[in-house]
Amino acid sequence: MQPSKHNILSQVAGSERWLLVNLLSGQADLLDAVTAAKFIRGEAAPEFAAKGYLVDPVEEAARYAAAKAKFAEDQKDDEVQLFFVPSYACNFGCSYCFQDEYAPQQTHDPDAVIDAFFSYVEDTFVGRKKYVTLFGGEPLLDTPKNRKVVQKLIDGTKVRGLDLAIVTNGYSLASFVPLLKTGRIREVQVTLDGARAMHDQRRSLKGGGKTFDPVVAGIDAALDAGLTVNLRAVLDKENLTDFGNLAHFAIDKGWTERPNFKTQVGRNYELHHCQTNNTRLYTRLSLWEDLYRLIESDPEILRFYRPAYSISRFLFDEGRLPEPLFDSCPATKTEWAFDATGAIYPCTANVGKAGEELGTFYPTRSLQQAVVDDWSGRDVTTIEACSSCSQQLACGGGCGAVSKSWKGTIRGSDCRPVKELMGLGCALYGQREL
Ligand code: SF4
Ligand code: SF4
Numbered sequence: 001m002q003p004s005k006h007n008i009l010s011q012v013a014g015s016e017r018w019l020l021v022n023l024l025s026g027q028a029d030l031l032d033a034v035t036a037a038k039f040i041r042g043e044a045a046p047e048f049a050a051k052g053y054l055v056d057p058v059e060e061a062a063r064y065a066a067a068k069a070k071f072a073e074d075q076k077d078d079e080v081q082l083f084f085v086p087s088y089a090c091n092f093g094c095s096y097c098f099q100d101e102y103a104p105q106q107t108h109d110p111d112a113v114i115d116a117f118f119s120y121v122e123d124t125f126v127g128r129k130k131y132v133t134l135f136g137g138e139p140l141l142d143t144p145k146n147r148k149v150v151q152k153l154i155d156g157t158k159v160r161g162l163d164l165a166i167v168t169n170g171y172s173l174a175s176f177v178p179l180l181k182t183g184r185i186r187e188v189q190v191t192l193d194g195a196r197a198m199h200d201q202r203r204s205l206k207g208g209g210k211t212f213d214p215v216v217a218g219i220d221a222a223l224d225a226g227l228t229v230n231l232r233a234v235l236d237k238e239n240l241t242d243f244g245n246l247a248h249f250a251i252d253k254g255w256t257e258r259p260n261f262k263t264q265v266g267r268n269y270e271l272h273h274c275q276t277n278n279t280r281l282y283t284r285l286s287l288w289e290d291l292y293r294l295i296e297s298d299p300e301i302l303r304f305y306r307p308a309y310s311i312s313r314f315l316f317d318e319g320r321l322p323e324p325l326f327d328s329c330p331a332t333k334t335e336w337a338f339d340a341t342g343a344i345y346p347c348t349a350n351v352g353k354a355g356e357e358l359g360t361f362y363p364t365r366s367l368q369q370a371v372v373d374d375w376s377g378r379d380v381t382t383i384e385a386c387s388s389c390s391q392q393l394a395c396g397g398g399c400g401a402v403s404k405s406w407k408g409t410i411r412g413s414d415c416r417p418v419k420e421l422m423g424l425g426c427a428l429y430g431q432r433e434l
Pocket of ligand 2: 380383386389390391392395396397398413415
């Protein structure tokens with residue numbers, strides 16, 4: 001017997017206790033300091049073997065192969081998210097936007113492109129569960145031409161029994177709500193980067209102009225109409241301290257009590273763009289450390305947003321571990337992106353970026369199958385650094401686009417600080433016994 005390759009042991013933040021998990025055996029335990037020290041010294045105890053923390057390596061390799069095969073099989077049934085970008089035009093001039101550096105011009109008739117998109121989706125993803133996400137630029141620009149595009153996408157998804165999600169800056173959302181109510185709208189994702197002053201500073205109209213109040217009016221209108229709103233905040237060192245103000249604003253508005261309201265946080269990051277002010281960016285760990293400290297000082301924030309802290313929130317909410325994650329990058333597996341030039345991309349992170357096209361769906365169809373295979377073969381078993389990493393089944397290998405951007409290859413690691421995040425999450429949520 002020897003220690004499993006998949007043990008993850010992390011000290012609970014601010015505590016003498018340790019969290020030991022093994023995603024392959026599905027076991028998690030909170031250890032006191034003495035037991036953790038014994039475990040670290042490699043002292044065998046019968047309970048460690050019974051729970052799959054000590055293993056016969058041959059037997060563990062067989063369980064690993066079986067779990068990988070199950071993951072691949074399950075992935076075939078996962079729903080595919082199909083992003084569609086009708087235009088890269090946007091009315092906002094956000095201080096951190098990455099799309100301004102590569103915005104391909106649209107040259108085709110929008111009706112013909114949308115028809116071709118639906119026809120491609122029907123042919124290519126036949127038999128797969130799927131939904132469409134309208135993305136930009138800003139897809140809800142309030143112009144007659146754009147309203148026709150949105151109407152056509154609403155009608156096209158509805159007639160095919162597909163849901164439509166929308167990612168919008170929210171500025172004209174209120175005026176689109178009557179139209180959206182006629183569709184199968186899964187959710188509307190809207191961004192607020194803080195309370196009024198902070199949001200307006202970061203997310204102004206192009207050329208200046210405040211946007212907070214119109215976005216809030218759009219969220220109110222959407223919630224009142226029964227549409228699901230997914231409120232996103234993009235955080236960096238400039239606005240993290242204002243996150244509590246945003247949380248209290250949402251709580252005071254009564255949004256957090258609505259069943260059709262949810263939230264998410266995005267880390268402002270380096271992908272594809274030399275940020276005008278790079279020093280304000282957080283690392284993958286420092287964002288969640290600072291957010292942890294903010295929540296400690298103001299726990300009401302958890303009514304607005306509950307960070308995942310790797311597998312911790314899931315573990316303590318559900319009382320069990322998630323399934324092993326052999327792959328965290330959905331590109332070309334359960335995510336694709338399409339734009340109005342007729343191009344196909346692996347995902348939203350590279351949509352519109354010259355050189356990242358996988359092929360075309362209009363005016364003719366083409367696909368670089370070798371590049372698609374490179375993307376779709378990416379998982380922790382095909383990334384060299386990941387295959388020997390003890391955190392692999394919690395991390396999944398990270399993002400292929402980030403890897404390509406920093407290492408020049410899709411098949412590189414993009415590490416998550418799993419141990420440290422688990423330590424923070426366990427301190428935040430680990431009030432119950434495992
Ligand atoms: S490349 Fe990165 S952004 Fe794109 S699907 Fe993969 S993980 Fe997501
Ligand atoms: S990306 Fe890094 S942390 Fe994640 S599995 Fe690979 S080597 Fe481990």
